[in-house]
Amino acid sequence: MATQVAHLDFERAIADVEEQINALRTLARERGLDVSSEVVALERKLDDLKQDTFANLSPIERVQVARHPKRPYSMDYLEMVFTDFVELHGDRQYRDDEAIVGGWARLDGEPVMVIGHQKGRDMKENVLRNFGMPHPEGYRKALRLMKLADKFHRPLITLIDTMGAYPGLGAEERGQGEAIARNLREMAALGTPSVAVVIGEGGSGGALAIGVADRVLMLENSIYSVISPEGCAAILWKDAAHRDKAAQAMKITAGDLKGLGVIDEVITEPAGGAHGNWEETAAALKEALVRHVGELRLLSRDALRRARWDKYMGMGQVRAAR
Template sequence: MATVAHLDFERAIAEVEEQIDSLRGLARERGLDVSTELRSLERKLHGLKQDTFRNLSPIERVQVARHPRRPYTLDYVEMIFTDWVELHGDRQFRDDASIVAGWARLGGETVMLIGQQKGRDMKENLRRNFGMPHPEGYRKALRFMKLAEKFGRPVVTLIDTPGAYPGIGAEERGQAEAIARNLREMSALKVPTVAVVIGEGGSGGALAIGVADRVLMLENSVYSVISPEGCAAILWKDGAQRDKAARAMKMTAEDLSELAVIDDIIPEPAGGAHSDWEATGARLKEVLQKHLAELGAMETDALLQARLDKFMGMGQWRTGR
């Protein structure tokens, strides 16, 4: 993993990390014993990370969710899945690289893994369309969900997108229809489904692979109908009001857990997922296995009824005037 870039509120953390690196370099060059000083700095670093990430504002969590060094879907494939066999194409138009899908093993269980994938540099982002799927991406995802259903295997989706691609070509090829069809079909899949928001969960672009028996979020991920910048531009005609918008939108994992929109929050290491990929992956694997085991023990009819009850129970309903 490359050197981690730092956000504005991580500057104090970055300074201590630089001190630790300098001290280790000096010890190597001169053969000095700096273990006591290192322990002191490492304790200070851990405390700074704990304090900083315990008190993040909603807009700061948005920044963490978008961090360029945050693990993406294919990073988790390497860390916690085995026997990955990627599958391609929607058999209608083309293969959309912003969605990756394929068979994989999680522990000893074969699952269909589907996830949104961003790029690490401009060339890769152009190929992945910055993680914004076209309709063929959603049709590709649905094709492999139905394949998993055919073979009786659970479906795991990893959500990380600013939203579905809003370009003219995508609209001409049926973006809204593709999303709507996925919502309908996912609600009726006869196999266990688990969706995890690992970064950004943007609008219908996220929901199109997010109608699942269990919807989980990493601690510093976000899930909302629109970006805070977009919301601020619409409501206050000023994108700079994004902090106000992020607070009002209740888009953090904690907010959505309180609203019963999600089922579980996966804790991230102190410093966020981008600071420790391995620990984040280990926690994600543990939680996925737990939920898949619980769902796998349910009969199909009970599974479908519980899924229906889950989504019908969201929000507040009022009839009459």
């Protein structure tokens, strides 16, 4: 459970009220005072403040929430949403990439394959996880697990949370681009139900490599984009300081992408964001997964492939060249 959270700039007023509540409770405990009515009033104020603040976030503020260091990661959801998780390692070619985790688990009692990006909580873990940026062997591990799911016709669930695939020299030498491209092709052809969820950052091909699913969902304060707002600003305006303008123009929020038809559903986060209430977020995620997997289970392999083809071919607009 996330109890101690770092506060973002726009959460300062929320933090102040939380401090007042904690101070009153400490005073009551130390001096034996009854401050229940005051605490109840402040808790109501806190709830209203959270609702108002998070209902009116700008795109760049949602970027900050998506990157929040206390936001639940894939392994956290594996503990809260799934049971009986058995992690599988390695791509059978080079090594095991800790930036991608995956294995068999049960969702509401039913066996599924789960694959997700995994970031670290501290520097040591981030070095191990490479800040959630997979190498090609990570995507090859993911493909191996996808094919296992397809072989046994078990639903595939992917949890997306990466700033992008690792762009280092070694990764490129070992075929980063090819590994991502192969995953796109193979995911499009799977004969088993698949659901992808953007739980934090969905960055470029690094996210898409495990995101070509029958249903694509996003947590309310997650983002999904071809490039980061800072990267976009650096290219267009030669200055990353224009990231607010870039985030607005890029349409990277869950609401924007649902309106554009890129994703299928926005999963509502509790007031205060996923980082403020892990359990409620996990419950909402589980409900959505159970519902979508249940619907997709009713389709045959051929029907799944046809529906998936229609879904992705129907995105965007084609304009004739002049």
